[in-house]
Amino acid sequence: MFARLTALVGSGNSLPLEVTGEPSLIWGSWTHTSGKWKADGSAVSVFRVASSNPSDPKLAAARNGTKRLRTLRHPNVLIFKETLELEEKGEQVIYLITEPIVPLAEFLESTTLTGTDRQEYLTMGFHALVAAVSFLNIDCSLIHGNICSGAIAVTPTLDWKLCGMDLLTEHAQVGPASPLAAAAWLVASQYKPGEVGRGEWEAVRAAPPWAVDAWGLGCLMQELYSGHALERLEDLRRTDVIPPSLVQWYQKLLSSTPARRLSPARLVESGVLRTSLVQLMAFLENLALKDSQEKDAFFKRLPSLLPSVPTPVAQRKLLPLLAGALEYGGAPHAALGTLLTIGETLPPEEQAARVVPIIAKLFAASDRNIRRGLLENIGAYGASLPEALVEEQIFSHVATGFTDGNPYLRELTLKSMVILGPKLSQKTLNQVLLKHLAKLQVDEEPSIRANTTVLLGTLATHLSEATCRKVLLNAFTRALRDGFPPARAAGLRAIIATAKFHSPEDAATRILPAIGALCIDPVRASALDCLEHFSAVLKAHQQDLTARAEASTATGGGPTASSSGAGSATAGGGLMTSLGWAASSLGLARAGAASPVPTAAGGSGQPLGADEGWDEDDADGLAEHGGWRKSFRREFSNGGIGIVEMLFRSNILALVGGGPLPRYPPNKVMLWDDHQGRCIGELSFRSRVRRVALRRDLLAVALEHKVLVYAFSDLRLTASVETAANAAGLLALSTGPDAALLACPGLHSGQVRLEAYATRRTRFVQAHSGALGALCLTPSGKHLATASERGTLLRVWSTADGTRLQELRRGTDAARIHSLAFSGGRGALAATPPEWLAVTSDRGTAHVFSLRRGQGVGPAGDRADGGGGAQQQQQPEGRANPTSKLAFVSSYLPLAAGYFSSERSFAQFHLPDGAPTVVGFGQEPGTLLLLSSSGLFYNLAFDPLVGGACEQVSCVQFMEEAPRQGGGY
Template sequence: MDYLRNLGSAAVSSLVQKSGLTLPFSLGSKVASYEGNSIWTLYEGTKRDDGSQISVFEFDASQPGKRTYLPLAKNALRKLRTVRHPDILKFLDAVETDTTVYIMTERVRPLAPAIQERASKSAQEKEDWLLWGIHRISIALAFINENCASTHGNVRVDSVFISPSGEWKLGGFEVLSSPKDEAAVLYSMGSVLPDASTYASPEIKKGGWSTLKEHSTGAADSYALGLLIHFAFNPSHPLPPTAQPPHPPPAASSRGSIPQAVFPSYKRLLNPNPKSRLSSKHFLEFGTAETAGDGSGFFASNRLVKVCAGLDGFNIASEAEKTSLLRVLKESAASLPPEFASYRVLPSLASALEFGGASAASILPLVLQLGKNVPPQEYSSVIMVHLIKLYASPDRGTRMALLDHLQDYSDKLDKKTVVEKIWPNLQTGFNDVVPVIREATVRSIILISDKFNERIINNDLLRYLAKMQADPEASIRTNTCILLGRLGPSLGYNTKRKVLVPAFTRALKDSFVHCRVAGLMALMATIECFDIDEVATRVIPNMSFALLDKEKLVRDQAFKAMQLFVKKLEDHAATMVSPHTVELY
């Protein structure tokens, strides 16, 4: 194998060894559904440096019949490096030799099998997803044709890929060229592409690929976009008659599953006259405009398009607009494509959480709801990283939402995160001037107390709880006592002896009846925390006065507690053996 001429970035460490090239990625399984559909072999892969999932496009000119395609592979690499857009296949890195090209991209899969997988979905769900995909490809083509002043030249189903979020990404840059480029391969090698004539526009079939220089940069791509729409909605149908001379316009009977609103624009994309053909840009504008006449607005009314638009502008939207979008998401969460919800909607909402504001309290429950479908190994990077940052937020609505829903994600927190990132911010809630925040803070402790270190649970936390026992709010005093009862067994031996009896005795003297009951129940719950001598000399004497409490609810509970502790003493006394036995004569 030839020595490297080009490494994709300075960060890539590639070595040439006796066995050949050591690549910056590990190749996984070959994507069988893509085999033979282009000049590339597609693999699932893993980056060596961080273990992230990627896709690898491999071209090997040493394989039989591949040498002819080498200029196309090199052009694809060159263009993919420089043409960057959210709707274009994301280039990560590359390794190139004189005969081999490896292109690393974001993890994707081919479009064709993804369309087949949705055959079982409802007609509306399929239409929503397909139109959303066509919308993204239209945006990518408009960018290439208008902003880059170039022709893609290879728009077909095998040039479109699906990201983990279900978004369509345009690839297939083998012949992407600008008329100003003297080395443009489109005009000299367009016909070399596999099945080039099948997808070629009428002017190409008539005058060859060089004739494209005489027309707008988007003419051929617009025609190919029309064929892509046909395949997306009618994958089992042959290409429409308009793809062959004399290129008759599509008949209404050939519409198949193409939406009625899209069909007029679809026919204009397939116009055999390039000067009259609808461009990708105008197709996009017509589909986005809601008042451009009959058939317009088919993109604007698409549910997924609207959700994406709302998410993209979420941080600058008004509170009313945010509320409207969140309501739509909440109502349609169950019917959204799972990958779209998990990898498109969820990261955007989680990121928006960091800005706080009035909408944060509404976003958080939705984030946790959508997060139920996220794989455990990805939960931390997709959701937890954003939630943890929120604990530093001064916004009370956000903090309250975090505490209210802590039970939904507390099991995803590790000890290091709780000690170093959660607790330093959580403890400020004990001193908050708003009672509901203080109470929610107290309630939250039991959910993460098993992740506290010894210093926090035996020192810092107990100081705060001592203060909470004197809180003006009766419910906070009551919940603090309940919390101490639950924490009791996890406290250190000396801490138990020092803290528990005084804390529960204090609760028994509280003016709030339910706090007194909580004190008795906490004593019962922690009975195993007390030595037998402590039961006789401290516990029973300090709770005996509750037997005559003015409230029957407290008296009843006090007698139950007394019976429990007396039984403990009786059981122990029965095991005692006196050293001196008096004999009777």
């Protein structure tokens, strides 16, 4: 024990104790100060006595006191921690470390207790001290010899503890050499009974063991109820300050005859000190000994008793007792209400420090009644719960109530989310809470279904905008079909409350049709309010479009309200059939530098967005000329273009603003007629446009969580498709003369959704186990190519039946796919099946794969329906994609078969600078074209029979390289 405290010698950072208060004299020669252990930060009290004379009697008395305190264990005796004796700066010093306390006199001087509350508290404390003295005198046959206010300490829970054991002596060993006699000089004469003051030790030994300390208890009563320390022996004659009920007991304690002095045990047993407060605390302190009936009766009465408990006592003593009883199962759940009532009286910072940790532990309790009580009273404490605590410790326990078999608990859990929901992270809200709410919306209890809709409307402001658009309207329109009228009314009110998340398109195509029938329903009042609200929204939207059109007409360069037509499309060869990404994905935002962007399949001009307009560069004849010819440039003096999509080789383009100073907002698609030199139509969205695709009859726009399809002739919305998160804007639209086919991500990871608009059929292809990295369609729409997010695997599919036709391996290292492109399919040959598939990635390579394999791909293998068919043509000798040299292992290791049997690339090219690149095929066989974000155009050739490394025919610098800002593309 001493060894652990030897570091207290001297001073410095090596001390295991840190003194946090100023020392003050507590009793005798002892000084007291507060401190804490450096190891764990726990609070302690530090007592110190010192003398330059090693034989000083006060050191002997201090040694006796620390030795005795070490061996005593009683609820009302100060708890001993550590002690040591050492030499410090020429003095002999004794340290005593105990539980944290403040001296009684200091506490009574600072407390706010007054009047009856003070008297109640003093009586409770005096009762505890009498019990401690009775323990010493009768159970241990010891004499304390120093009972006074200076020998009493108060703990943080307001308990009184007996200390100052320097004179403690065994009754049978009292004599001139005993500590009681040797250290009697430490006790002031007014506190000494006559026999002690006269040194009659035989009389002390002949008297009962409690005789000396009974006198001290009388002195203590005088000090407590008079409010000041005992200064003269004559002050003990004052009985006017003693409560009338205690006067006779006070006089018996101070009897001049030692044998007639009142025993502390008799004083306790008399019941005169057992006030209602003392009884209440005694019951809680001995709760483990009570049976269930006693507990139930007590806790039913406790709320009515609480007003009589002094507020500091309730906060600092009753609150911890209730918390311990609830946590360890000693108290019924009815005690929770009292605990929370006390917690409400605390300042917010104390409530967070003292009540919130208790609540967190109680939520983890297995007793469902405890959880029920917590949820019923959550309004009393919920606001003080820290977000981190709710997220990490509380919500997981509360969430079990969503699936509880008791409907009342399910509803309480649901209602608690009004307070707890805003404290949850977006991940927990989206991945956990919303899933529970989706189930509760179809709960068997009508009130739960209705309240779930109310909660969703309340939580809307705490959800991300993307989540709101994806979830809310689906949930609210489901509520409109509920058979319970309050649930339908809740759905209508929630739609109005969350109106800012619903676009005019949603209002026109989903909300108004859904509420029409409700206008003659029992909830018709709410339905008509909703109808009126969104009718006004649509009217305002129409007025806004009209005002913009008029403003545009006045300036001669703005958009009009609707499209004037798509113009005529001409067939012809194109530079790149499937350039499937936007300029922003390559980071080509630079003043005066062009940005390669998607172009419609079948066009021979490649439009490039720039910070001050756009270029159209002609690729016709590039294989022959080996150069790049700029055919047209359109400059805008007041902004840049981020996405350009051309309708074949017509004068119609779709523009989206981009660059540092965008010409148009990035959430708008502007249709530009370059013959007229102005916008002829516009589409506005609530979020950024990620991709645009065009064909003669359709215009498709990819947003982050939705793809919208419009009729090109009048910009009428014809379809809205929900997708998984699609920040990359994955979207493909067949451009051949056959019926339109659209490909986009589905709602599940790795899923592709195929929409055939002529047949109104939807097909889902689970292309990859992970998220999609890229996709493209042949112009005919009969074949689909997909890449995984890891970029290692490419797969080719039949869109007619979803059959996987071929699996190709780009490499083993993960990569971001920049571009996918099928060969062939230009102009009149749009229905011709592809022979090759090319891919570029951020690994700085381009790969070409042969598709002429007997699996339904290739000239003889392609059927009208895109399926495999009986007619299949094997590749000519030497035309096959290579496979791994370890392909034979597949038959021995079935689990590894997919890796070893996958086909590798037929031809490859490594870009010197590794910049992001778009790939396409030239008109001549074996021609590969690359357009790099570094401003380079590559014309490559590969051998269609042998494959291998591509030969660089030419490389043209058509623009200066754009600087990479923000650390990368």
